[in-house]
Amino acid sequence: MTTILDPTDERVPVTRQLSPRSASVSGRVALLDISKPRGNVLLDQLEQVLAAQLPGVTLTRYKKPTFSKPAPAALREEIQRDNDFVIEALAD
Amino acid sequence: MATLPVYELANMDGVRVSSPQDEGALICFIKEDCPTCKEVMPVLDAFFAQYGEHMPVQVIGQTQEGNSALATAFSPAFSILDDSALQVSFAADIETVPTLLHTDANGNELTRLVGFVKDEWQTMASELDALTGQQSISLNWSGLPDWRPGCGSLSVDPANEPRLRAMAEGSPIRARRIDVGSQDDEFEFMFDQGFSDGLPLVPPTPERVMAMLAGTSRDAQEVLGEMAPNMGVVTVEKVAINSVMAGCKPEYLPVVLAATEAILTDDYNIHGVMATTMGASPVIVVNGPIRHRIGMNMGLGSLGQGNRANLTIGRALRLVVRNVGGAKPGETERSTLGNPMKLTMCFAEWEERNPWSPLHVERGFSKDESVVTVFTMSSGPTLIVDQDSRSASQLAGTLGQGLQAVMSPKAYGATDCLLVVVPEHVDTLMRDNYSKADLRQRIQEVSAQPLRELVADAKSGTGIKPEMAAQMDEATLNKLVSKFRSDDDIHIVVAGSEAGKFSGAFHGWVTGSVGSIPVSRKIEH
Numbered sequence: 001m002t003t004i005l006d007p008t009d010e011r012v013p014v015t016r017q018l019s020p021r022s023a024s025v026s027g028r029v030a031l032l033d034i035s036k037p038r039g040n041v042l043l044d045q046l047e048q049v050l051a052a053q054l055p056g057v058t059l060t061r062y063k064k065p066t067f068s069k070p071a072p073a074a075l076r077e078e079i080q081r082d083n084d085f086v087i088e089a090l091a092d
Numbered sequence: 093m094a095t096l097p098v099y100e101l102a103n104m105d106g107v108r109v110s111s112p113q114d115e116g117a118l119i120c121f122i123k124e125d126c127p128t129c130k131e132v133m134p135v136l137d138a139f140f141a142q143y144g145e146h147m148p149v150q151v152i153g154q155t156q157e158g159n160s161a162l163a164t165a166f167s168p169a170f171s172i173l174d175d176s177a178l179q180v181s182f183a184a185d186i187e188t189v190p191t192l193l194h195t196d197a198n199g200n201e202l203t204r205l206v207g208f209v210k211d212e213w214q215t216m217a218s219e220l221d222a223l224t225g226q227q228s229i230s231l232n233w234s235g236l237p238d239w240r241p242g243c244g245s246l247s248v249d250p251a252n253e254p255r256l257r258a259m260a261e262g263s264p265i266r267a268r269r270i271d272v273g274s275q276d277d278e279f280e281f282m283f284d285q286g287f288s289d290g291l292p293l294v295p296p297t298p299e300r301v302m303a304m305l306a307g308t309s310r311d312a313q314e315v316l317g318e319m320a321p322n323m324g325v326v327t328v329e330k331v332a333i334n335s336v337m338a339g340c341k342p343e344y345l346p347v348v349l350a351a352t353e354a355i356l357t358d359d360y361n362i363h364g365v366m367a368t369t370m371g372a373s374p375v376i377v378v379n380g381p382i383r384h385r386i387g388m389n390m391g392l393g394s395l396g397q398g399n400r401a402n403l404t405i406g407r408a409l410r411l412v413v414r415n416v417g418g419a420k421p422g423e424t425e426r427s428t429l430g431n432p433m434k435l436t437m438c439f440a441e442w443e444e445r446n447p448w449s450p451l452h453v454e455r456g457f458s459k460d461e462s463v464v465t466v467f468t469m470s471s472g473p474t475l476i477v478d479q480d481s482r483s484a485s486q487l488a489g490t491l492g493q494g495l496q497a498v499m500s501p502k503a504y505g506a507t508d509c510l511l512v513v514v515p516e517h518v519d520t521l522m523r524d525n526y527s528k529a530d531l532r533q534r535i536q537e538v539s540a541q542p543l544r545e546l547v548a549d550a551k552s553g554t555g556i557k558p559e560m561a562a563q564m565d566e567a568t569l570n571k572l573v574s575k576f577r578s579d580d581d582i583h584i585v586v587a588g589s590e591a592g593k594f595s596g597a598f599h600g601w602v603t604g605s606v607g608s609i610p611v612s613r614k615i616e617h
Contacts, residue, residue, distance in 0.1 A: 002278045004269035004294045007287050007333045007415040009324025035606075066606040068364030070320065 014086040025054055032071075034065040039091040046087065096199040097183035101152065103171035106350070109150065109534055112195065116149040116202075118195045121175075121186045126243035128208050130191050131236070133166040138231045139220075140170045146224040154181060154189065154246045170454055171201055182249035182256040188242035192216070193263070202394035207242035208479055209369025224480075254306075258298030259579045264305060268316040282337075287415055289407070289435055293337040307342030308349060309617055316349065317356035319417030319519030320363035321424040326352060326416050331408070338408035338436075343386050344401055347617045350464040351376050351438075354611040355409070361608045364470050365601065366419035372429035372470045372601040375510060376406055376438035380462030381451035382615055384459065388440035392589035395439050395473050395512065395596060433469060439587055446517050446586035448528045455612045456482055461614040467510045467583060468608035470499070471545075473596030478517070484524035486519060488531050490596060492538030496575055497601040502546050502555035504573045508581035508600035514588035518597050532579040539575035543568060577603075583610060587600075 031047055033039045046061055062079055064071045079086060096119065099111045112119075120136055122129035130252075141151045152173045156344055159172040165413075175181050184193070187206075193204040194216060203219075205212050210233065217229045247256055258265050272278045278295045282288055294300065294313040301552060305312050305328070312329040319326050328349065335348050355362040355374060365372045378388055389399035397403065405574035419425045427434070443450040443475035476494030491511065499507050511522070513531075543564065548555040561569065576582055579604060588596075 001274045002272045002295060003298060004270050004272060004278065004282070005298060005301050005329075005333050005336060006270055007206075007296060007330065007411065009322055009330075009416050009418065010268050011320075011322065012325070068368065068602065068606055069361055070363060078497065082148075 007008060011058070017064065022085075024046075025057060025085060026049075028060065028082060029060045029085040029087065030079045030083040031059060032086055032088045033061065034067045035064050035087060036067045036089075036091045039067075039089040042089045042091050056086050094201045094204070096193065096195045096201065098199075099180045099183075101173040101180060101561040103173055104159065105171060108170075109173055112150070112199070112213060113150040114495060115197050116223075117150065117193075117195050118447060119148075119152065119184075119195065120148050120153050121154070121181055121184070121189050121191045121193075121245065121488050122162070122172075122595070123154040123243065123246060124161050126189050128240040128242050128305050130162070130165070131240055132208055132213075133162060133168060133192050135231065135236070136168070137166065137168040137536055138229060139217070140168065141298040142217075142226065143220050143224055143442045144170070144403070146226075152180060154178060155435050165607065170538055171581065172509045173323075178247040178252055178256055179259065179543050181245055182253075182260055186245045187248050189245050190242055191245070194220070195331055206238070210238050227316050230304060242473060256298035258302040263302075265301060265311060265329060267299070267301075267333060268329075270338065270553070282540060284400070287337065287411075289410060289414060293411075294339050296333045296336040296504060300336045301329070301332050304336050304340065304342050306343055307332075307345035307386050310349065318418070319413065320355060321418075322418035324416040324418060326356065326412065330416050331412055334411040336406075338411050339400065339404040341386070341404075344405050344408070346377075347378060347382065347386070347401075347405050347462075347464055348412070348615055350613040350615040351405070351409045351466055352412055354466040354613040355413070357611050359605075360468070360608040360611045362413060362417065362419075363424075364418070365608050366413060367497070368601065369426050369428045370470050370601060371431050371434070372468050373431060373434045373437060374406075375433070375467045375598050377408065377451055377465045377468045377510075378405075378438065378440040378615075379443065379457075379465070379468065379505075380615070381460060382462035383443075390440040390442035390587050394442075394587045395437075402438050402440070403436050406438030407542040409438075410434065410436060420573040422514055431471060435474075437469070441585040442515070442587050445518065448520050448584075449587075451585050452612060453582065454528070456612065457612065463612050464611055464615055465612040467508075467598065467610045468601045469510065469598035470507075470601045472510075472598035473512060475594040475596055477594050479593040481520060482523075484521045484526040484530070485534060487520045488526065488534035489538045491517075491531070492575075493537035493599075495535055496539040496599055498575070498597070499554075500554055502548075502552060504541065504575055505577045506602065506605075508576060508583065508603040509599040510583045510585065510600070510610075512585055512587050512596040512598070514592055514595050515586070515590050516593045518586055520593075529579070531584065532582045534578060535582055536574045536579060541571045541575075542570050543573055546573065 011060045152175045158345045192205040272281045316326045316330045384400045388401045478490040546555045547561040
């Protein structure tokens with residue numbers, strides 16, 4: 001029998017679970033622009049539609065400094081702390 | 093004071109015998125093919141007869157066949173214990189056989205006799221006689237030689253030592269051990285586990301990883317950083333494991349470590365480089381004395397195949413990104429086409445053929461330092477063929493025209509490049525004493541375009557949008573734009589064979605803080 005050493009970061013494989021989906025949208029919704037070109041256009045449209053259809057919902061815009069890097073930890077924490085939903089715009 | 097390890101070894105009848113506990117003991121390590129060990133077998137038998145009732149007297153042999161041969165030849169009253177795994181010999185720090193140990197009730201060594209020095213063995217016998225309250229041992233000492241050197245213990249044989257060190261307590265290895273089933277092919281197993289870049293890997297056995305770690309003086313558990321996208325913790329050990337798999341020699345490890353540190357920086361941004369659909373990948377350039385020490389190729393075919401150091405260092409870095417960082421094609425690695433440079437791309441600069449400052453000196457290091465520089469390419473090496481220019485300005489002009497196509501002919505101020513100038517082109521440039529600065533300037537001059545030429549048109553929809561151009565006045569439209577935002581975005585090295593007028597260009601990816609900025613790191617042993 002050959003023994004080899006694990007070349008990976010050894011995290012236990014976990015199947016990622018989706019968060020429970022709510023039947024309705026209420027409370028606070030984050031609109032996250034990842035800084036890809038025209039992501040803001042998509043979010044502008046979305047914001048108008050949501051504001052008209054869901055007047056009780058608080059919409060807040062956020063923006064990653066660049067699409068090419070992970071969102072800074074502070075931004076991730078802020079979005080998580082202050083919101084119930086996130087809509088992220090990927091665009092080009 | 094050394095302490096006897098705790099062990100349990102099988103005797104000649106297969107009965108497990110424990111290391112002495114709570115009492116003093118006499119332990120001797122031997123191996124059959126050592127003449128001195130054969131010489132002391134009758135002495136050990138006499139010791140066993142004299143002291144065996146008062147304390148454990150154990151004789152430990154290093155091969156099963158050898159133990160049987162010794163038992164047959166000498167018919168001792170004791171049964172030789174089997175340490176063919178050599179773990180007890182290693183843990184007891186036995187370098188020579190025979191080694192005779194006298195230990196106290198706590199396992200502490202009171203005496204260690206190495207080889208056979210008659211006076212020493214006699215002294216020990218007298219002490220043991222006194223200790224056990226017996227008359228002097230009956231032994232024909234005069235029939236024994238005064239002195240015989242011992243032989244090397246198998247536990248320090250280079251064929252065994254790395255494995256034993258890896259298995260021993262206090263081993264620097266902490267990685268999870270994976271037992272590949274005896275019916276499994278380890279090469280197929282590694283493919284199945286997803287460790288591979290698509291080519292076979294060298295199995296990273298503990299002994300190979302130990303040998304690899306000998307290539308650096310750094311602690312195996314030193315953390316180099318966290319690798320995106322999984323933010324996996326990169327230790328020296330993990331880099332060593334992946335370097336074994338890539339086929340590196342231990343002396344390459346410091347280069348792989350420095351390259352890993354370079355790509356872990358925010359400037360380099362390995363996350364973006366791997367995730368982009370554009371298909372970017374690291375290019376490693378090695379400068380300084382280490383190039384020669386580890387036999388890197390900087391001449392003929394240095395960007396191609398055939399040199400172990402060039403190929404495996406680049407591959408090791410990519411395996412670290414894949415296995416520790418978790419960047420895999422189809423997951424967070426999203427390259428539309430991919431490119432073969434994603435397997436490996438590493439070469440050395442031919443500094444001795446470079447009339448200018450080598451790359452690392454330009455980037456702030458001294459000439460005698462060994463340095464790795466990692467650049468991000470999206471394609472290349474693309475050849476720029478010029479066999480005809482006889483003046484520096486003409487040749488530099490051709491290079492500028494070639495570089496105009498980087499990313500796309502209308503992509504201006506967006507990227508950088510790594511230009512690999514071949515020796516024959518160097519000679520043409522030096523005919524007019526061109527400096528690197530001259531070369532960069534000429535490239536910028538030739539590739540510069542008025543803004544109006546960069547507007548999207550019927551030939552190509554890429555470039556400045558016509559509606560934006562419509563807002564510009566004539567002066568703005570006539571303004572010359574440089575291909576590269578700064579001359580510093582043109583990185584220049586020398587490599588290649590003496591024959592051939594084809595310089596090569598690695599086209600950059602998105603440069604600057606939203607993309608990837610080249611990073612250099614000193615290579616530390």
